[in-house]
Each structure stands twice: as C-alpha cells, then as structure tokens.
Amino acid sequence: MSVDRIFGLVRRVMRLTTDTATPSVQVQMESAADDLHNDVEVLETYGFTAHPPESVPEGLAVFPNGESDHGIVIGWFDKAHRPAGLKAGETQQYSVHGQNQLFDEDGQITLEATQHGQRLFFNKDGEVEIRAQQGQTVLLDKTGQVVITDKAGSTFRMLANGDMDVTPASTQFRVNGYLTASYGGSSIGMNPNGDIVMHPASGVVQVIGNAKATEDVIADSDGTAISSLHHRHPGGSIGAGTSLEPI
Structure with a gap:
C-alpha cells in the first residue's frame, strides 16, 4: 500500500x-x-x-x-449542542430541539421534553415524578400514593389505603358543582343551589355538642312539614289546649 x-x-x-x-x-x-x-x-x-x-x-x-x-x-463532531458536565458513567441522548434523556449516577432517568422545562423522572426507588415548567408536579411515590401539587403549594393526595387528602395553600377549598361525601351507607352533600343534604344510613342525624341554626329548621318525614320556629305543642303548661308559639 x-x-x-x-x-x-x-x-x-x-x-x-x-x-x-x-x-x-x-x-x-x-x-x-x-x-x-x-x-x-x-x-x-x-x-x-x-x-x-x-x-x-x-x-x-x-x-x-x-x-x-x-x-x-x-x-x-457536535461542538455546538452536546450537553457538558456529565459525570463518570453517565450517558445522555439529546437533540438540537431541546429534548434529552439522562441516565445519571444516582440511578435516575430524566426525560426532558422541550426547552421549556417539562420533565419526567424515574428514580432508583421506583418513583415517578412529572414536573411542569410552571411549577406543578405529579408524584407517584414508593408508598403507593399519588401526590399532585400546584405552583402555590396546594396538594391533593391519593393514599395507598384509598383515602384522599386535600391541603389547600390558602384557607379555601372550593368546589364548583356537587360535592358529596359517603361512608358506611351515609352521605352528606352540597348542591349548586346552596342546599346541604344528609342521608344517614340509620335514619338518625346525631349532633354531639351544641347545634345552632340562624334560620328556621323544618322537619318533614311524611309530607307534613313542622317548623322549629312556628310549631305548637298539644297540652303543655298552659292547659289542655296548645302552647303558644316559641319566642
């Protein structure tokens, strides 16, 4: 040659x-x-x-x-776009459009979708986390719970035992529409009309402690409405007739 x-x-x-x-x-x-x-x-x-x-x-x-x-x-030879600063043993796949996939020294895999910062993490403990550029996150952690967090710090947790926990960053918890909570066959709900509807499984609503109503309370079990403010009692201390209206 x-x-x-x-x-x-x-x-x-x-x-x-x-x-x-x-x-x-x-x-x-x-x-x-x-x-x-x-x-x-x-x-x-x-x-x-x-x-x-x-x-x-x-x-x-x-x-x-x-x-x-x-x-x-x-x-x-890519001298214009190659990510710098990899540590020993790490690998990274990338494109000129901003997407990249990093296998880091901690055993975590990080996927970055675009230059805007959306990221998906898989860590060595088996957890998965999604992060948006605006600060919201979704975490599937190793205990089996799902945690959703907004940019203000409010969290919504779905626990491994089936419970759900809502923690607002402010003091308000707002629901637009119907809200119903059920347990053991009983339920309590709030509808868009402003009504609070209770359906106890036993047929009895029990209040432990004082109960205060600023408006009238009406009982209606068989179609006969009875007002707590304007009802009359048969007999009573006044004699054989009916008592006066409550003051």
Missing part, C-alpha cells in the same frame, strides 16, 4: 447534504483537498438513527484500502 493510501485511511470530512430516505443514511461530503464524495454511507448502531443539523457538519470517515470511492462515516 502506498504512503498516500495509508494517510488516506482516516479523514476529517465536511458534510454537505444528507439523505435519510435510503436504507442507510447517505451523505455528500468533502474531505481534504476539496475531494468530493457522493452517496457515502453513515455507520449507525442498531436501534439508533439521526439526521445531524447544519450546525454539525464535521465528521470522521474511514476509507478501506485508502480508496476515496469507498468511504464510510463513523461519527460526527
């Missing part, structure tokens, strides 16, 4: 065009001394393919036997 062929085995090249519609990616490129090479194959690993942007034109090609007509590109 001549000296020229030996020096021509490995060359730096500049990519001019890229064709990804072919069975293997092919490029047109220039090597030293402005040699033009057409339809040069790009060596890619199984399961991975890429179309480098125009900002990544420089690559490295090998030419078996030093023949310029049979080059193969083995890689591209």
